[in-house]
Amino acid sequence: MNKKIRFLLLMTLPILLLAFLAYKGLENSAAYYYTLAEVSAMESSNQKLRLKGKVDQGSVEYIPEVPLLSFALIDGEHRLDVIYEGVLPDNFSHAQEVIVEGQLNQNREFVVSKLMFQCPSKYEEGE
Amino acid sequence: MAMPHIGTVLLYIALVFSIWAVILVLQSKSGARRAAILSVIAVTSVTAVLVRAFLSNDFSLAYVANHSDRQLPLIYKISALWAGQEGSLLLWLLILSGLAVIIHSLPRYRTHRLDLKLSIVVHAVRIFFLMLLLFVTSPFRTLEYVPSNGSGLNPMLQSIGMVVHPPILFLGFSCFLVPFAIVIVKLICRSKSMPWLELSQPWVLFAWTMLTAGIVTGGQWAYTELGWGGYWAWDPVENASLFPWLTATALLHGYVLPPGKQKNLWCSTLIVATFVLTIFGTFLTRSGILDSVHAFTGGLLGWFFLGFLVLLIGFSGYLLIMRRRLLVDETGLSTDAYSWTGKGRMITFSNVILLLILIGVLLGTLAPLLTRLLLSREIALDQGYYNQVAVPLFLVMIVLMGFAPVLDWSGASWRQVGQRLAVPVTAALITLITALIHLEHSLMGLILAIGTFAGCTHLQGFYLYVAENIHDRQPGFLRRLVRRAGAYLAHLGIVVIMVGVAGSSLFNQEVYVTAAAGDSIAIGGYRLEYSGLDVKWGNFDYQVSTTLQVSDAKQHRGEVTVTKTFGQDLRQPATDIGIFSTFREDLYVNLAGWDHEHAQVHVQLFPLVRWIWTGAGLIYLGMVAVMLSQARLWWGKDRSR
Known part of the structure; x- marks a missing residue:
């Protein structure tokens, strides 16, 4: 067999392996970016969604016994109730822009599985 | 003149001297070294001015007011220097300047004016950073109304982890610049005689160690400070430091490949890729194009980095492709080492695996960007994707690593391979069966078996090496022994880390x-x-x-x-x-x-x-041993192998 063809064949093997792993990895781990406006029009979701918005500081409630954090996410005129079952992260009080990943439940609350906000390095922006 | 202005003026002075140094080298005039040193002194003074501003609570500077306050303990007033965008770029620039001094002062680099040629590349990068600090994101921006106290340093950054992590990481990133410069100079000058592999290797050893330490200290900081109990979350900024680590790890092993036709070309491609990836990672995390939790603000800085990146890739890619003949080694063909029982083939395989991990993680990190461009909807991938892609590949890599002591450079006989595998394979099987009986996770059983295999081959391999060579000590035996011990220790460190990662994520x-x-x-x-x-x-x-x-x-x-x-x-x-x-x-x-x-x-x-921190400790120790055994490469006096 030609050396070049053999080399190309050999190279396809690892690429196929990677493609297979990546394809398996895509299941259940993809989160789709939506805007609050789009989510406001939804009934509920089966997909994992990611939303960006501002925390309405007045709406933040934390019940440490559960622990349960709830707040309203706002983006322009849209508003969505968000609940997060987990320990209140230290830097949440300074968080303004947050990204939440999760699903919309039947009561139209957004149940967060992953809560992200600008990290310390961007602290200076939170003036 | 007020302090902030002095800082800005010093930045200009540094810029002028850097440009001047480049011009002098290009015109083959003398004085370039002096200009370079003056530029370095200017950068050092800039840093001193900013440190002084922190120590004297000069809140007229926005950077100081935003990252410090009067009550901040001394050590954090100093580390606040790299707590934000501008200061961390300045720290990076300072380290790059240090590299220029080292290159100019090592005798080995001063022969044939090599240091001057290299310094052009180093200065080019320094000039880019100086322009950033002068025109895009100045650390000396002043406030109109001077606050009576600063807003303080984010409490999360007030930890020893954040004192040491950024300098170590930047040191790792920066040191890949010198190997990059060496490759570029070789290609531009069409030099056939330049021993570039030998010249770049000690830099890569050191840079890889620092990069590893940078990644580990970052994980330690997250673990002790963030409170969710993790040390790695496949966040874009973490991935950004992993990209160059993966190519650098491939490179580290590329150096020891037996001479082959493509070896030099492969190594130089990896050198270029590693340096480009350090800049690429910085671009990703600082431009704000990904929604990283760590991202700094975007804006102009992102465009500057993008432009620099395009220039880098275009220029070095062009050189590598058009002048690849300079790197193809027609003489050094050793087929035995690339047989199935030779280390060469195994290293090639592990290089391929590392690159697969790189591509997989790269695609995952870029997923939001790619889907934004290609689909109507932006998609982000969470940890599930990365674990699915990277964990199996890392395990394959560690199995391959386990074969390192079993195979010979010149290709062992199958019989030898069988003899050397007997004990480790038996031990691995026993571990596997025992673990499957006692543990609920079969994955842990597999991982423990792989760890046992790799651990045993290395211990046995070292024992055999000592037993074979201790009696007739060839010249240089001690150096080779230390190098081998170091390499094996680093490999064992990887095994120990693997077990730690598996245990902490499967059984929490x-x-x-x-x-x-x-x-x-x-x-x-x-x-x-x-x-x-x-x-x-x-x-x-x-x-x-x-x-x-x-x-x-x-x-x-x-x-x-x-x-x-x-x-x-x-x-x-x-x-x-x-x-x-x-x-x-x-x-x-x-x-x-x-x-x-x-x-x-x-x-x-x-x-x-x-186990994770212990494994990292073993890696550092091993790398120190390897670096000591290779120390002569810094001076290049003794050229015997």
């Missing part, structure tokens, strides 16, 4: 309780006794802490304290997580809330976390 447990004084919390055979809160008011902060007494079924084991410190604004606390650490497991205690009588205590149990 947690309890969350609302406790009153006198209550005890049970987790994983431990009992933690809660006896109330301590509240301390300081001058500028107040602390809430609790100390839990830890005991197991037999005896009292010790205590663990978790502290929340609230700064002057009383809003964001800084948590000192309570960690009770043994080689078996870590108890990870956080205080999640409290009222007058109760406290919410979150206790997590992570097995084998300490």
Whole structure:
């Protein structure tokens, strides 16, 4: 067999392996970016969604016994109730822009599985 | 003249001298070294001015006002220098300037004016950073109204982890510039005689060690400071440091490949790729094009980095492709080493695996960007994707690593390979069966078996090497012994880290309780006794802490304290997580809330976390040994192998 063809064949093997792993990895781990406006029009979701918005500081409630954090996410005129079952992260009080990943439940609350906000390095922006 | 202006003026001076140095080299005039040194002195003075501003609480500087306050302890006033965008770029520039000094002062580089040629590349990068600091994101921006006190350093950054992590990481990133410069100079000058492999290797060894340490210290910081109990989350900024690590790891092993036709071309491609990836990672995390939690603000800086990146890739890619003949080695063909029982083929395979991991992680990190461009909807991938892609590939890589001591450079006979595999394979099988019987996770069984295999081959390999060579000591035996011991130690470190990562992510447990004084919390055979809160008011902060007494079924084991410190604004606390650490497991205690009588205590149990830090320690130790054995490469006097 030609050396070049053999080399190309050999190279396809690892690429196929990677493609297979990546394809398996895509299941259940993809989160789709939506805007609050789009989510406001939804009934509920089966997909994992990611939303960006501002925390309405007045709406933040934390019940440490559960622990349960709830707040309203706002983006322009849209508003969505968000609940997060987990320990209140230290830097949440300074968080303004947050990204939440999760699903919309039947009561139209957004149940967060992953809560992200600008990290310390961007602290200076939170003036 | 006010201090801020002095800083800006010094930056201009540094810029002028750098450009001047480049011009002098290009015109083959003397004085370039002097200009370079003056530029370095200017950068050092800039840093000194900023440090002084922090120490003297000069809040007329926006950077100081935003990252410090009067009450900040001295050590954090210094580390606040790299707590933000501008200062961290300045630190990076300072390190790059240090490299220029080293190149100019090593005798080996001064022969044939090599240092001057290299310095052009180094200065080019320095000029880019100087322009950033002067025109895009100045650390000397002043405030119109000077506040009486600064807004303080984010409590999360007030930790020893954040004092050491950024400088180490930047040192790792920066040192890849010199190998890059060496390749570029070789290609531009069409030099056939330049021993570039030998010249670049010690830099790569050092840079790889620093990069590894940078990644590990970042993980340690996240683990002790962030409170969720993890050390790695496949966040874009973490991935950004992993990209160059993967190519650099491939490169490290590329150097020891037996001479082959493509070896040089492969190594130089990896050198270029590694340096480009350090800049690419910085671009990703600082431009704000990905929604990284760590991202700095975007804007102009992103475009500057993008432009620089395009220039870098275009220029070095062009050189590599058009002048690849300079790197193809027609003479050095050693087919034996690339047979199935030679190390060459195994290293090639592991290089391929590392690149696959790189592509997989790269695609995952870029997924939001790619889907934004290609599909109507932006998609982000979470940890599930990365684990699915990277974990199997890492395991394959560690199996390949386990073969390193089994194979020979010149190709062992199958019989030898069989003999050397007998003990490790048997041990691995016994581990596998035992683990499958006793543990609920079959994956852990597999990982332990792989670890046993790789661990045994290395210990056995070292023993055999010593036994074979101790009696007739060839010249240089000691150096080769130290190098081999170092390499094997680093490999063992990888095995130990693998076991630690597997244990802590597969077998973690947690309890969350609302406790009153006198209550005890049970987790994983431990009992933690809660006896109330301590509240301390300081001058500028107040602390809430609790100390839990830890005991197991037999005896009292010790205590663990978790502290929340609230700064002057009383809003964001800084948590000192309570960690009770043994080689078996870590108890990870956080205080999640409290009222007058109760406290919410979150206790997590992570097995084998300490193995990760221990493994990292083995890697550092191993790399120090390897670097010592290769120390002559810095001077290049003794050229015997």
